[in-house]
Amino acid sequence: MPPRSAPPDDSEAIASYRQAAPSTPLLPNVRAPRATLAAALGLGVLAEVLLDRPLWGVSFPLVVTALLGTLVLLGGRESWQRARPNAWLAAPLLVISGFVAVRASSWLLALNLLTSAALLLLLTHFWAAGRVQRLGLLGYPLVALSATFRGLLYPPALVRDSVDLRAAREHAPRLLPFARGVLIALPVLLVFCVLLQSADAAFAGAMNRLFDVDVWTLFGSAIGRALGVGFSACVAAAALGHALRRRRGQERGEAEAAPAVPRLGLTEALTLILGVDALFLVFAGFQVAYLFIGGASSPAEGYTYAEYARRGFFELLLVSMMTLGLVMALARWTRRESPLAQGAFRVGATLMVALTVVIVASAVKRMTLYEDAFGYTRLRLFTHVFMFALGAVLTWRAVTLWWRPERFAIGAFVTALGAVVAVNAVNPDALIVRLNIARATDSSGPDVSYLSGLSSDAVPELVRDTAPAQGWRTGLLLQYKERLPAEGSWPEWNLAHARARHALQGAGALGHQQ
Template sequence: MERPIDGGLLQENGVEQACLAETAVGAACYVQDAVQTKAKGDAVSFKKYGALAVIFAILHTFCLYGNTSGITYPFFMAGTLILIAFARKSDGLSLFKDRDGKSALNLFYIISLMLLSISKCTTANESLLFVDGFAIFLLMFSFMTHLYADTKQWDIISNLIGILLVVVSPLTNMLDPVLDCVECFRVGGAKVSSKNKQNLIAVLAGICVAVPLLSIVLALLASADAIFSDVLGKVFGLFKLPDNFWDVIGILWMLAWTLWLFYTVAKVLTKKGVTVENKNCGYNAIVAITFSSLLAIVYLLFSVIQIVFLFMGNMTLPAKYTFAEYAHEGFYQLLAVSVLNLAIVTVCKKLFSENNVLKAILTLIGICTSIMIASSAFRMFMYIEAYHLTFLRVFVLWFLAVLAICLLFLIIGLYNDSFPVFKCCMIAMTAMYIVFVFANPDYHVAKYDLAYMKTSGGTDSVGRYESSMTRYLTEEISEDAVPAYAGNEELLKLYETGLSDRRGYYEKHYKEIRKFNFSRYTAWKILYSGK
């Protein structure tokens, strides 16, 4: 006797198999693109993007080679956006409008990228510079995804997959720049008349003659007039040539991979766009209900303990165990669990079929996560009260605020499928980070700690301050904090001592306009003025 098949189970399994099949087909297509080499190049694409890619490579290398915090970064970003605009225009598209003709989000991306690039040359904080670079990378590829794909209905995971596909898109067409270049010259060579070929050869010959002549003439004129020699030296000083062989190799390598990156991304996105399946995979919700309900019980118990004992102050600590030690001990664990819970809510929303019980459990987990975030912030404030401010402590508080806002958007998305969770999270995180980085946190950290020194000891003498904080203020904090030390000769002297071996570094770098940084220049002027 045949066993009857449950229709609902069959339908559910069919949805799961379809989801897996679509994922496998998409992966197979990208693998196939990556391993197959076209027998013939694309001359049309090379005419569109070849020159733009060369300009981008030169711009990127000149602005950013060995220089990720200089004044050239905003110029690089502006130039990149202009080149993208030209690439879009060649395809009849606009940089300022998306596929639906709307411009608001495009303008947000453009303004944010420019502000982040400006922050690169206005801060000396290495942590902020790293986050700046990471944020610019993600925001630029998110912008490219938005330009070439219809992302209106995409959830968080679909958006992340889309960005990943754009990032790896050059790998699927690695040889295209070479093949397309060869094809372009092959087609173009057949159309060029013999007279034009002769003219081109004549121009190249003239350049070859001009280079040695200019070298001789400039050398003679420089030796003939001291003022001309000085002007010439300053002009060439703006464009410092590499000092060693490895710099030459590094420059050539950067030129090659940036040219390849721009060309392949522009071509792949225009030809293929970005396609991501944006639908719930439909897996059995009972699986999620089972593990999430067990987590929710644990989180609920933990949250009650936080409210009763931590927030309400009904807590007795073991002997020789301070509140600051208690706060520091559990903070990072709670932060990790909070981030994990956001990931759990996001993944459950994507993978499992819609279920009201699952929604309720995920909402409960979200509420408990908000209590954990509040507990983390409360613990950090306790720790700051005992040990005062550092950049990392301020950054952590900012990160907790970002987590809380993203959690709110996730919970709203549980009950409203049309709510743009990714877009709202991206805008909130970007805006909050831009405000944070331009607020100059190191300066305010130093001001706060110096104010504490005055109120606690009646003086701002560093000798009266804790040794760990003395070391932080004079050795670990970035040059962004130096303006807060203005007028405090003792602190300036200690800070200068910590940087004494870098004075030559300052003087060397600020004679190179390419590496000029406003924060480091301000610190240098305060520390070494009149010396």
């Protein structure tokens, strides 16, 4: 008999299986897939435990901090060396995510969550390489979209590289007879069960009690938590996998964008610029005369000043945004072949930006007059912050016309982050209460119906300097007391709710309730 061959080595068998396995060219390669998958599952469990609650408080910044810490630990020193130039993005991410535990306004919650998501997408993209300051204005949304869609490929890639499906495929044929046996047994068991129930009342009662069990009540919570862990783990796997990815070729932000080929002549561009400058100069003169120097009387027959302010605000805002786009387009496409041409273009464009800042100031003044007439709301305060941010971006555009034009986009991005931080620091709901109470001159007080719809951020300001004669305050405090969330577990702790509870207790609205 011929000698029997030695059994094949397991490592060789696994290697041959992986070579024979169908390739997945769409899925990326992952570094340390098992460690990354374990970390993603751990973050999924943590997120489910902390975030599966009626309210998000300190839980959200804790999850963000855990994700960043895991990213640093998994990447190691080599990854940190590549990520260090863009690591400053973690600072605004931690600050803005932390405001989720500070403010209670639903508007601020949505703004903080969206901003945190955008910062996390940028951070994961630039963790591998590149510089965020090299992006153009369109680069920011494109990087966010790219990171989102590419991140979706990493959860299946991690499973592919971490879990050996060879054993499952080998044992799958053995399970088929068992599955066929179950399918054959089910109808037979059903017939016998019906007959035996008819034969014995005690057995029938036991079977009825068995079938009356609500399976969803028993297992629904566990299934829901498992789905929540799976979803959170997929999000964590997408973020970790994309941040620690193996790069293929050059990506956005690894090199400065190539300058556009100028296509517009200097004469044509200066004609447009000077024409717009002349129009804006005349308009700015009227605005300064009416809004900043004159007596603020109605400039047109049949209009009150409040109507005049409301009528022109959005038009001026649109003009300001269009002018910013026009200056950017002209700076990109205009030929400037000599120092004299460059200087003439810069002077004309700078004058256009300066006059546009005057138009923005006019819009701000109009909004202020409208608020004086009709009161302050969240939308109007958010619009104020947006206009100040737009004025800052326009000023930065004027600076970059003369110095480092390629840095305009990063300046606009930092301004947007500053606006998000500023609107959180201002605390709009508390400011609305203070300003609307201050402008109320009659005994009926401010617009109580609007104030009653604000968040817990407004309560400390409402309680401050309470006068017994002002009955509308008492009614408002009772409404806030009814809406105030009960004290939950520590992950739901929120500074605004804690301050509101303390203020209501101090005012006697909560009595001795905890």
